[in-house]
Amino acid sequence: MDLTRLRLLVELERLGTMAAVSETTGMGTSAVSKHFAVLEQEAGAQLLAPDGRRVRLTPAGHRLARHAVDILARVEAARAELAGGGEPVGRVELVTFVSVAAPIVLPAVRRLQDEHPGIEVRLIEHEPDEALELLQSGAADLGLVYDYSLVPRRFPDTLTLRPIGTEPLLLSQPSGAPATSRIMTRRRLLGLAEASWIANSRGSDEDELVRRMCAGAGFAPRIRHRIDNLEIVEEVVAAGMGVGVMPKLAAVTRRGVVHSPLGELGGTRRISLAGSTGGWAWRPIALLARYLWEAARGVLDDTAQTPPVPDGGPAAPPAGPYGGAGPLGEG
Incomplete structure (x- = not known):
């Protein structure tokens, strides 16, 4: 259902007349009426009934209006969250490998959940090859992966790599x-x-x-x-x-x-965050990525000077000489 039409329905329940809805929204009365006709088709139920020279909401109309209030509130909350307003809420599936779990992942996740309890992090333990498959399929949102400087590889084009340090x-x-x-x-x-x-x-x-x-x-x-x-x-x-x-x-x-x-x-092992190119703007992912980077700064060498997602905002461009390097298994 179209959000504009749901807003009109909420306004009609609040104001009581088509004329008042027209005046509040700036739409013509005819346009408002056409929107309600389409909304009835979408809902598959009669939402308005004649009441003299006016209209009134039917029981189905009142019920849909109550649902609409909740729907519109959720949409606004989602927009505020994505825009950086409000407390971030959501679940992040993080795939990681064993040796970074204790020194980097667990401190970062504990801090994130203390400071942002609305974010739930689920951990999946896999080597980078399997992690890539999960990230590409959408079964994981963010991954910690590594490669070796002596054996560079490229990641799939569908993923973006953010180097965080070396060991x-x-x-x-x-x-x-x-x-x-x-x-x-x-x-x-x-x-x-x-x-x-x-x-x-x-x-x-x-x-x-x-x-x-x-x-x-x-x-x-x-x-x-x-x-x-x-x-x-x-x-x-x-x-x-x-x-x-x-x-x-x-x-x-x-x-x-x-x-x-x-x-x-032997060169070095290079540890990076990997995720879908469009996923970094979501605040739960952006915050988790930043906390992982901050935890890595006291553990890894050559850590990136700037966080993977500055200030929880849009992702920074790939950094370092191995922005396109790919995964290896931890033997």
Whole structure:
């Protein structure tokens, strides 16, 4: 039903006459009458009945007028929310990966819900490849995804990427390896040419990362294990059964394991927010994106200098050298 006609119906119930509605709205009486005729067709019920030289609302007309008051109020509330007025309300489906959940996602969501209790955030845990599918299908509204600087990819054109920061990569080795404070050199990496390397079970960009990194040191890695769970990766390393690349956020102090910074040999893991191009203007998404960026500033390196959506308004243009970079799986 047309909102203009619903407003006319509300005014008729309030003012009582067609002439008064015409005077208040600035429409001619004939135009008002035609609007009511169309509204009756849309409603499939008689809304007005003759009453001498005037008209009165039928019971169906009164009932629709009451519904119209509620409908119009909701429309105005929605417009105010989208325009930045009023308290934001809505549900955001956020898809994220494991290693940013505790240091970034949970603090951001807790703060958002404390300060804006009308926003509900539902968390979905997935690796970036699956996250992209959810975002493109509309099953998720906002996603935290990552890629590697050594293996850049492009996102689908239907999504917009907002970089928020980077983290270094470490080489996870059994204890007895050189001190963790020493940045890995090509010579030291070459010493692992015969090691058993660990990658994820998807055989995706992480394989390519390991191959490019090792190629820079002059050898092809022997990938012997494929494990997705990073805690299990560390257990395998602690057992002396292999070595693997570990993002800094996922690395924990563990008996039997040492972590050596890979520096330029491994590049960085770049973490970004991804969402549909038209979705960033919705205030619940804009606010959640800003809170995630603020939480990341104390955790990630090279964090973006400006929030992904400034002041909860329209999205900023893609920033950084990898605005079109795409997703990888977290092995």
